[in-house]
Amino acid sequence: MQTSLISPSSFCQWALMFMMTMVVCSCGFTKEIKNGEAAYEQKKYALAADMLKDEYKKQPNKRKAAKLSYLLGSSYEILNEIQRSIRWYEKAVRAEYGEQADRGLARVHKQSGNYAAALDIWKVLSKVHTQDQMIKREIEILKLAAEWDRDRQNTTKIFALDGNSLFNDYISAVYEGNYLVFTSDRKDATGSDDYKWTGNKYSDLFIMDKEGRGVRRFDAEINSNFNEGAACFTQDFNKIIFTRCSGTETADSYCKLMYAKKKDGLWTEPQVINFVVDNINYGQPALIENDSVMVFCTKGPDGPGGYDLYYSELVGDDEWSSPYLMPRSINTAGNEYFPTSCRDTLYFSSDYHPGLGGLDIFKTYLKDDGSWSAPVNVRQPINSSYDDFGLVIDEYARLRRKEIEKGFFSTSRGTNGRDNIYSFTKYQLEEIQKDTVPKEDAKDELAIYLAGKVITHRYDDDEDPNSAVTGLETLSDARVEFSGDLTLDRRSGKDGLFIEKLDNGKAYRIKASKPGYLSKTIKVSTRELNLNPDEKSYTINVEIKLDKIFYDKEIILKEIYYDYNKWAIVDAAKPTLDRLSTILRDNPQIRIQLSSHTDCRGEDDYNAELSQKRAQSAVLYLVDRGIPFDRLQAQGYGESQIAFQDCECEYCTEAQHEINRRTTFKILR
Incomplete structure (x- = not known):
C-alpha cells in the first residue's frame, strides 16, 4: 500500500497514496536531480530506484556501494515492493552498512510475513540495546503475530475483484447500493503526467459494479489532473467528500478535503471544506452519526504521533466545526489512517497498534457513556503481513444462508506490492469449523504496554512564555521515572517516545524531566481497563507535556480573579492555584514570585496595598497546600506596571482594564 493521503503506499508515496489521497507529503518539483540519492531526498522514489541501480553497477567503492544498497532497500520499502526491498537491504547488511540496514531488513521481513527472520534480527539488536523498549515491544508483537498466524480461524473467505489493474486500486465506498467507488492510478486516469513518487499516473476516482465489472472514471467534475481519492458519500448519495492533492511547479503538494453536491443529476464544482488550512495535509474522510460527524486523517500539532484521526461536527449548511482529536485509545505514537464506519462501529488502520505487519485494520465502537471501546484487530484473513486498510461493510448485500456479513477492503498483498481491492464474506463460526479439532485450552497472559511521548509547547516567540x-x-533524552508498583528509570528516545510493559491490576506514577524544563508527574492505572477477552495485547497511550523554564519572566495566570476591592481567593481561582502547587511539588528545586497588578483606576497607594494583599493571599493558599513558605515570594505592583498602555486611563475600555488586572508568577534564579 502506498501511503499518501490518497493511498497508503504512496504518501508523498502518497504520505501513505494520499494517506491514501493525502499525499500528506510535501513533494517539491523544481530541484535538479543529479543522482539517485538526490531523487530519494526529493521523495521521487521510483526514479531514485532506477538511478540508484545504475549507479550501484558502476560503483567500485564498497562503502559507497553499501549506501546505494541501503537507499535502494529503503526506496523499494516505501514503494511497497517488499521482495525487492529485502534483496537490497540484505546486500546492505552483508556489506556492513550499519544498523539502519538491519532495522530496515527486520521491517520488510515482518511485512513479507517472515516473522521468524524479523524476530531473529530484533533479538540480535536487543543484545546491543538492552534498554531499548521499542525493540522489546517489536519482539513481543512479532511473537503475537506468529501466534495469530498459527491460530487463524477459517470463518471468512476473501477474493480479489476482477476490476483490479496492474496499478494501485483501493476501495473508497459503496455507491447507490450496487456500485463501488474506488481510487486508482491506472493508465486511463485523467491527465498526461506521471506522479514522480510512484512513476504511475496521478490517481482518480473510478466506479464499477460490486463484482468488479464495468470500470470507468467516476465524474469529470470531480477528477482533475491532480491526485483524487479516498471519498465518502452522504446516505442519500447527493454529496461527496473526497481528497485532492494538488500543487504547482513552484509549490509543494498538499492534500485537502473537498466536497461537491449533486444537482439535477450533475455534480457541482468541488469546494474546499471550511476548516482546511494551507500547508497541512488532510484526507480519507468518513461520515458517522447520520452524516453529522466527519472523521478524517491529518497530522495536527496536538496529535500523539504521526497521522492521527480527527473529527468535525456539522454546524450548518456545508459548515463544519474546528477539528477535534480522537481519543488516545485510538490514536497512537504511530499512524492511524482510513476511517470507515458501519452503524456504531468505526474501522481504521494503524501501523502502531499490535498487528501482523504494515497497516492493520482495527475496529472500535461507541459505548453508552459516549467513549470509544479499546480497538480490536480484525485479524486474518482480512489483515495480513502487508498493508490492509479501507474496510467497507456492504450494508446493501443480500446474505445467503450461513452468511453473516459482506464487504470490501484494500490490501497491498497483490503483485509487486500494489494496492488491490478484495471482497470478503463472513460465515457462522460453527458451520465453517465443524470438522476442526479443538485445541487444548491455553491461558495466554494479556500483554499491556504503555506507549508514551514527552512533548513541549512551541511558542511564537521563543523568549516569551x-x-x-x-x-x-517532542523532547528526546528526557528522563522518565516509574514509581509505585514498578520502579524504573528510562530515557525518551527519538521523537520523545518511550515504551514499557506493565502488569495488569497495578498503579504507576510516571515522572518526566529534562534540564531546562519543569518536571511533570502523571498517574497510570491498569486496574479498571476495558479489555477485550479476544485480544492478546493492549496499549495505553499517554503524553507528558513539559513546560520550558523561563527565568525571571512573568507568566500570566489567566484564571485568577478577585472580587471588586477584595483579596480573598475565590473558588474560580482555586483550580489554577492547585495546578501551580502540583508544579511546585514536582519541581522542589524552584522558587517563585507571585505578583498581583491592578488597573490604573484608584489611588496609587491604595492599589499598591490591595495588590500586595492579593499576592499574599495566593502565597498563603499555596502554603496551605503544603508548599514551604521559603519557596514563595509575594509582590504587589499596584498600577506601576500597566500591561496595556495604548490608552489614557479614563478612556480605556473595560476589556483593556481587565488586561492590566492580572496575577502572574515567575521562576526566580
Whole structure:
C-alpha cells in the first residue's frame, strides 16, 4: 500500500497514496536531480530506484556501494515492493552498512510475513540495546503475530475483484447500493503526467459494479489532473467528500478535503471544506452519526504521533466545526489512517497498534457513556503481513444462508506490492469449523504496554512564555521515572517516545524531566481497563507535556480573579492555584514570585496595598497546600506596571482594564 493521503503506499508515496489521497507529503518539483540519492531526498522514489541501480553497477567503492544498497532497500520499502526491498537491504547488511540496514531488513521481513527472520534480527539488536523498549515491544508483537498466524480461524473467505489493474486500486465506498467507488492510478486516469513518487499516473476516482465489472472514471467534475481519492458519500448519495492533492511547479503538494453536491443529476464544482488550512495535509474522510460527524486523517500539532484521526461536527449548511482529536485509545505514537464506519462501529488502520505487519485494520465502537471501546484487530484473513486498510461493510448485500456479513477492503498483498481491492464474506463460526479439532485450552497472559511521548509547547516567540502557542514538539533524552508498583528509570528516545510493559491490576506514577524544563508527574492505572477477552495485547497511550523554564519572566495566570476591592481567593481561582502547587511539588528545586497588578483606576497607594494583599493571599493558599513558605515570594505592583498602555486611563475600555488586572508568577534564579 502506498501511503499518501490518497493511498497508503504512496504518501508523498502518497504520505501513505494520499494517506491514501493525502499525499500528506510535501513533494517539491523544481530541484535538479543529479543522482539517485538526490531523487530519494526529493521523495521521487521510483526514479531514485532506477538511478540508484545504475549507479550501484558502476560503483567500485564498497562503502559507497553499501549506501546505494541501503537507499535502494529503503526506496523499494516505501514503494511497497517488499521482495525487492529485502534483496537490497540484505546486500546492505552483508556489506556492513550499519544498523539502519538491519532495522530496515527486520521491517520488510515482518511485512513479507517472515516473522521468524524479523524476530531473529530484533533479538540480535536487543543484545546491543538492552534498554531499548521499542525493540522489546517489536519482539513481543512479532511473537503475537506468529501466534495469530498459527491460530487463524477459517470463518471468512476473501477474493480479489476482477476490476483490479496492474496499478494501485483501493476501495473508497459503496455507491447507490450496487456500485463501488474506488481510487486508482491506472493508465486511463485523467491527465498526461506521471506522479514522480510512484512513476504511475496521478490517481482518480473510478466506479464499477460490486463484482468488479464495468470500470470507468467516476465524474469529470470531480477528477482533475491532480491526485483524487479516498471519498465518502452522504446516505442519500447527493454529496461527496473526497481528497485532492494538488500543487504547482513552484509549490509543494498538499492534500485537502473537498466536497461537491449533486444537482439535477450533475455534480457541482468541488469546494474546499471550511476548516482546511494551507500547508497541512488532510484526507480519507468518513461520515458517522447520520452524516453529522466527519472523521478524517491529518497530522495536527496536538496529535500523539504521526497521522492521527480527527473529527468535525456539522454546524450548518456545508459548515463544519474546528477539528477535534480522537481519543488516545485510538490514536497512537504511530499512524492511524482510513476511517470507515458501519452503524456504531468505526474501522481504521494503524501501523502502531499490535498487528501482523504494515497497516492493520482495527475496529472500535461507541459505548453508552459516549467513549470509544479499546480497538480490536480484525485479524486474518482480512489483515495480513502487508498493508490492509479501507474496510467497507456492504450494508446493501443480500446474505445467503450461513452468511453473516459482506464487504470490501484494500490490501497491498497483490503483485509487486500494489494496492488491490478484495471482497470478503463472513460465515457462522460453527458451520465453517465443524470438522476442526479443538485445541487444548491455553491461558495466554494479556500483554499491556504503555506507549508514551514527552512533548513541549512551541511558542511564537521563543523568549516569551505569554506568546501564542504555535504547536508541539517532542523532547528526546528526557528522563522518565516509574514509581509505585514498578520502579524504573528510562530515557525518551527519538521523537520523545518511550515504551514499557506493565502488569495488569497495578498503579504507576510516571515522572518526566529534562534540564531546562519543569518536571511533570502523571498517574497510570491498569486496574479498571476495558479489555477485550479476544485480544492478546493492549496499549495505553499517554503524553507528558513539559513546560520550558523561563527565568525571571512573568507568566500570566489567566484564571485568577478577585472580587471588586477584595483579596480573598475565590473558588474560580482555586483550580489554577492547585495546578501551580502540583508544579511546585514536582519541581522542589524552584522558587517563585507571585505578583498581583491592578488597573490604573484608584489611588496609587491604595492599589499598591490591595495588590500586595492579593499576592499574599495566593502565597498563603499555596502554603496551605503544603508548599514551604521559603519557596514563595509575594509582590504587589499596584498600577506601576500597566500591561496595556495604548490608552489614557479614563478612556480605556473595560476589556483593556481587565488586561492590566492580572496575577502572574515567575521562576526566580
